[in-house]
Structure formats: C-alpha cells, structure tokens
Amino acid sequence: MNLYAFAKSFGGQAAVTVPDLTLEAGTLYAVIGANGSGKSTFSRVIAGVLSPDGRRPVTEAGLRVGYLPQKSYGYRLSVLQNLLLASRDRDQAARLLEAVQLSHLAGKPAHRLSGGETARMALARLFMGQYDLVILDEPTASMDMESTMLTEQLTRQYVAETGCALLLVTHSLQQARRLADKALYFHKGQLLEQGPAKTVLYEPQHPETRQFLSFYGS
Amino acid sequence: MGSAVEQAVQLIASGDRELLNILSVTARMSLSSSLIALLLGVPLGLLLGACRFPGRGLLLVLNRTLMGVPPVVCGLIFYILFSGVGPLRHLHLLFTVEIMILAQVVLITPLLTSHMETYAAQIAGPVRETAKGLGLSRWKTFLLLLNESRYPIFSGYLLGFSRAIAEVGAVSMVGGAIAWKTNVMTTAIMQYTNRGNFSLGIALGLILLVLSLGMNLALSLLQRKVAS
Numbered sequence: 001m002n003l004y005a006f007a008k009s010f011g012g013q014a015a016v017t018v019p020d021l022t023l024e025a026g027t028l029y030a031v032i033g034a035n036g037s038g039k040s041t042f043s044r045v046i047a048g049v050l051s052p053d054g055r056r057p058v059t060e061a062g063l064r065v066g067y068l069p070q071k072s073y074g075y076r077l078s079v080l081q082n083l084l085l086a087s088r089d090r091d092q093a094a095r096l097l098e099a100v101q102l103s104h105l106a107g108k109p110a111h112r113l114s115g116g117e118t119a120r121m122a123l124a125r126l127f128m129g130q131y132d133l134v135i136l137d138e139p140t141a142s143m144d145m146e147s148t149m150l151t152e153q154l155t156r157q158y159v160a161e162t163g164c165a166l167l168l169v170t171h172s173l174q175q176a177r178r179l180a181d182k183a184l185y186f187h188k189g190q191l192l193e194q195g196p197a198k199t200v201l202y203e204p205q206h207p208e209t210r211q212f213l214s215f216y217g218s
Numbered sequence: 219m220g221s222a223v224e225q226a227v228q229l230i231a232s233g234d235r236e237l238l239n240i241l242s243v244t245a246r247m248s249l250s251s252s253l254i255a256l257l258l259g260v261p262l263g264l265l266l267g268a269c270r271f272p273g274r275g276l277l278l279v280l281n282r283t284l285m286g287v288p289p290v291v292c293g294l295i296f297y298i299l300f301s302g303v304g305p306l307r308h309l310h311l312l313f314t315v316e317i318m319i320l321a322q323v324v325l326i327t328p329l330l331t332s333h334m335e336t337y338a339a340q341i342a343g344p345v346r347e348t349a350k351g352l353g354l355s356r357w358k359t360f361l362l363l364l365n366e367s368r369y370p371i372f373s374g375y376l377l378g379f380s381r382a383i384a385e386v387g388a389v390s391m392v393g394g395a396i397a398w399k400t401n402v403m404t405t406a407i408m409q410y411t412n413r414g415n416f417s418l419g420i421a422l423g424l425i426l427l428v429l430s431l432g433m434n435l436a437l438s439l440l441q442r443k444v445a446s
Contacts, residue, residue, distance in 0.1 A: 049347050067351030073344040076366050085362075086352045122348070129353060 001025070001132060001165060002060055006052035008045050016041045016189040023133065023165040028156070030176035030197065031169040033186035034212065039169045040070060042186065043135045046167070059133070066131035066164075070138050072122035074110030079121050082110045086128035096124040099154050115142040123151055127158050134158070134166045140175065152179055173216045177201050185209045225417035226424060236397070237421060244383060244402040247315055251322035252378035259327045259378075260371055263334025264363060268342035278335070284328035289321075293391030296321045300392070313394040318402070321388040326378045333377060337370040338363065373440045380433045384426065 003021040007014060016038030023029065031039050044050040045058060047067035052058055059065060075082055079102055083093040097103045100120040105113065110121055119142050126134070136155065140148040156179060159166050167184075170176050176183060176197070183200035185193040185208075193206045204210050229237055266278060298304050300312040311317040345366055349359040364371075386404035393400035395409055403422045410419040 047351060049350055064353060066353065067347075069344070069347045069351060071344065073348045075345070075348070075362055076368075085354065085358075126352065131353070135351075 001063060003046060004056065004058050006045060006054075006056065006058045008041050008050060008052050014189055016045070016186070018042060018191050021191075021194075023167075024182075025132075025165055026159060026163045027181045028159050028166045028168060028179055030180035030183045030201070031167050031186065032171075032173065032176050032183060032201075032212075034216075035171070037186040038189040039186050040137055041189075042191075043067070043137050043167060043169050046133070047135050063133060064129075064131045066126050066129050066134040068122055068126050068134075068136045068139055070141065070169075072115075072119045072142075074113055074118045074121060076109060076111050078107050079110050079113070080106040082121060083125045083128050086125055087130075089128070092128060093124075096127055096154075100124045100150060116144060116147050119143055120147055120151065123154065127154065130162060131164050134164050135169070136166065137169045138171060139168075140170075140172075148175070155179065173201065173213070185212065187212070223417075223420055226421035229417060229421045230425070234418075234421075237418065239398055240401055240403055240406045240422065241425070243315060243400065247318050247322065247389070247402055248379055248382040251319045251326060251382045252375060254319070254323045255326035255330050255378050255382075256371070256375050258323070259330025259374065260334050260364075260367075262327075263331040264338045264342075264360075264367065266331065267335040267338025267340075268346065268363060281328045281331050281335075284324070285332060287325070289325055289385055289387030290391060292321055292325055293388035296324075296388070296392045312392065313396060313400055315393070315400055318389045318393040318400060321392050322382050322385060325385065325388060326381050329381060330374045330378050333374045334367065334370060337367060341366055369440055369443060373437055376433050376437050376440075380430065383429060 001023050003018070003023065005018060005020045007017045009015060031043065033039050041050065045052050047065055049067065049069075075085070077085075079097070080093060083096060084090070094103070097106055100123060102117065102121055102124065105117065110118065113121060119139060123136075123139055139155070140151050143151060152175065155166065155168070158164070168176070168179060180197040180201065182195065183197045184191055185200055185204070185206070187208045193200055193204055193209045199205070200209065201213070204213060266274060266281070296317060297312070299306045300309065300317055301307060311320070342363065345363050346359055349362060354362070384404060386408065389400075389402055390405045390408070393402070393405065395401045395405035401409065403426055407419045407422050407426075410416070410422075
C-alpha cells in the first residue's frame with residue numbers, strides 16, 4: 001500500500017516532512033526517533049486525526065486505517081461494550097479479553113480501569129476491527145513488563161492473522177528490535193532512514209541514526 | 219412573623235387552591251422552559267465545544283453576551299415585540315404562560331450551552347481521536363460524546379430548572395403576574411408581600427427554599443458521581 005508524501009506544520013513551523021512510502025502487507029514497522037522527532041505527528045496524520053498541510057489525502061482511497069492514540073481512553077461503557085464498538089463479534093471480544101487478561105473485568109466501567117488496564121483494553125478494542133493498516137502510538141508506555149510482553153505477543157499475532165501492515169511508534173529500541181520487520185527512523189521531523197530492521201536498528205547507514213543507536217541502544 | 223410561618227405551614231398542609239394553582243403554573247413554566255433550553259443548549263454546546271468551524275468564535279461571544287442579559291431587559295424586549303404595537307402582536311401571546319416559557323428559554327439556553335461547551339471542550343479530543351482510530355462514523359462518535367456527557371447534561375438541566383423556577387424579572391414583565399393564570403411563585407411572593415399577605419408569601423418562599431435545597435443536593439450527588 002502507498003502512502004503519499006506530506007508535510008505538517010504547526011504555526012508555520014514544520015513538524016514533519018515525509019516522502020512517498022510503500023508499506024508491505026503482513027509487515028511490522030517500528031517508527032523510532034528521539035522525543036519531538038515527528039513520530040507521533042507522522043502517525044496522527046496517517047490516521048486522519050491531523051490534516052496535513054494542503055489537506056491532500058495521504059493514503060489510498062478506501063484504505064482501512066486503525067489507530068491507537070498515545071493516551072488510551074475508556075468510554076463510559078463497560079469494558080465489553082467498549083470492545084463491541086468496533087465489531088459485534090462477542091466470541092472475538094471474549095478471546096481478546098482473555099488475551100489481555102481482562103476477562104474478569106468485562107462488566108466493569110472502562111473509565112474506572114487503571115492506566116495499564118485501560119491501555120490493554122484499548123488495544124483489545126482496536127484489534128476487534130479489521131484494517132489494512134494499523135498504527136500503534138507507544139502502546140506500552142503505561143504498562144509493566146508483563147503487560148508489555150502480552151501486548152507485543154498479541155500485536156505480532158494480529159499482524160500474522162490479519163495480514164495488515166502495522167506501524168509501531170515506540171521510544172524503546174529494545175521493543176523495536178524484538179518486534180519489527182522493518183524500521184523508519186525520524187530525526188528533527190525528517191524521515192532519515194528506512195529499511196529492514198536488521199539494517200536500521202543494528203547497522204544503520206546514516207550517521208544520525210548511528211548516533212541515535214549508540215546513545216539509546218547500548 | 220411566627221404566626222405568619224404557622225399560617226404558611228397550614229396553607230401548605232391544607233392544599234390551598236390558590237397555592238396549588240401557583241405551584242402548577244410554576245411547574246409548567248419551569249419544566250417546559252428548562253426542557254426546551256436543554257434540547258437547544260446540549261447540541262449547541264457540544265457543537266461549540268467539540269468542533270472547529272467558521273463563525274464558532276462569533277457564536278461563543280454571542281452566547282456569552284446572552285448569558286449576561288439582565289432578565290428584565292429580556293422581558294422588556296419580549297414585551298415590546300408582543301405588545302399591541304409590536305411586530306408579533308397578532309400572535310396574542312403577551313400575558314400567557316407560553317411567552318413566559320419563551321422568555322425563559324432565551325435566558326436559560328445560553329447557560330446550558332456554555333455549561334456543555336466547557337465540558338465538551340475537555341473530552342472531545344480523546345473521544346473523537348479514539349473513535350477515529352476505531353473507524354467509527356461521525357454519528358456514532360456524536361452518540362458516544364453524548365453518552366460521555368450524560369451527567370453534565372443532567373446537572374445542566376438541574377441548573378436550568380433552578381434558574382427558571384427562581385426567575386422573576388422577565389416573567390413578571392411578559393406574564394403580568396395575573397392571578398389564576400400567569401402568577402408563578404416568585405411573582406406571587408412579591409405580589410402578596412406588597413399586599414401585606416405574608417403567610418402565602420412565606421409559604422411559597424418555604425417551598426422555593428426546599429426545592430432549591432433538593433436541587434443542590436442532587437447536584438452535589440451528581441458532582442460526586444462524576445468525580446469518582
């Protein structure tokens with residue numbers, strides 16, 4: 001699938017500039033970079049939450065995009081009802097609740113969950129849907145190690161089962177190395193390097209990426 | 219003073235016909251005006267709080283201006299519009315409960331709009347972003363926003379009703395405080411006190427105070443529920 005080149009500015013200040021991109025189905029992409037490098041803006045524009053400069057479309061028409069915002073939100077419904085928003089498949093909801101270890105909280109109001117529980121519920125809710133492209137913006141930021149492992153496993157499984165392309169925005173280089181097939185590296189709002197995870201996350205070509213890895217990857 | 223209070227309690231207990239009529243007109247006016255204001259103010263408030271569109275700033279300024287309009291000025295405008303020389307005289311609404319409701323809707327709707335706008339501005343971002351991420355339709359997103367706002371909607375209604383039941387300036391001007399027709403609690407308290415009939419005034423005052431206490435208790439309970 002193709003993503004078209006775009007730029008996004010805030011108050012005349014360029015936040016991110018992205019060239020044309022081609023994403024492969026069934027592939028997990030790690031989107032990495034330092035804070036303020038434009039990773040989240042990139043993902044929010046592709047998700048349609050932010051409009052790019054010029055308001056031109058950035059995805060192919062009809063492309064189904066699923067998006068998990070950085071800050072998970074539980075609607076004032078039960079956990080189960082939250083999951084059923086994306087699809088009415090109750091069996092699927094039960095399976096996903098079990099996968100994120102929230103079966104015992106299915107009837108609890110979602111806005112009363114803890115931060116980590118809300119994040120897991122939000123991931124399960126997103127995975128109720130079928131998408132061509134899924135974007136997860138730092139899904140494990142508020143999770144403990146066990147929940148993080150659970151989330152990573154579920155994410156991998158979702159990509160394998162649905163064959164979608166998945167963009168995982170993460171500040172954790174270790175997580176990117178554990179999960180990603182390919183990687184995109186952002187620096188100061190520019191997509192500096194992209195390619196197989198083995199190259200970008202271990203032996204990058206660009207000096208800025210090498211510097212980033214030496215700083216965060218040791 | 220003591221005997222007036224005693225007489226007031228007797229009037230309430232005996233179900234005095236005039237008192238019941240005043241209460242009935244008050245209830246009809248306050249319930250109707252606050253309900254209409256709710257139906258107008260909630261969607262308008264949600265729209266202003268959750269959406270960005272051309273003219274939004276102007277609408278916000280207009281709403282804030284309307285919030286500050288003194289009730290007597292509102293009453294005066296309605297009086298001029300519907301009086302014998304006014305452009306809407308053919309509707310024959312002056313000194314009816316209907317025009318009292320209309321005047322109160324104009325006074326209360328901006329309050330409810332502002333109440334909902336403030337709340338919607340806080341929650342619209344995450345509600346919309348999450349719904350967009352799930353691929354939900356705009357209509358479903360609006361319904362979710364409405365569901366997220368159910369406690370503020372109810373507390374807004376209580377606020378509107380409290381304002382309606384305690385309002386005196388506009389309703390006395392356009393309703394005329396006609397006995398057995400447009401006399402409501404607040405206008406009746408003024409009328410009977412001016413005539414020296416303190417017992418009926420005190421009886422109505424007591425009922426108003428009890429209602430106000432009930433409203434405030436309900437609001438406090440709601441606020442506690444929202445906070446939890």
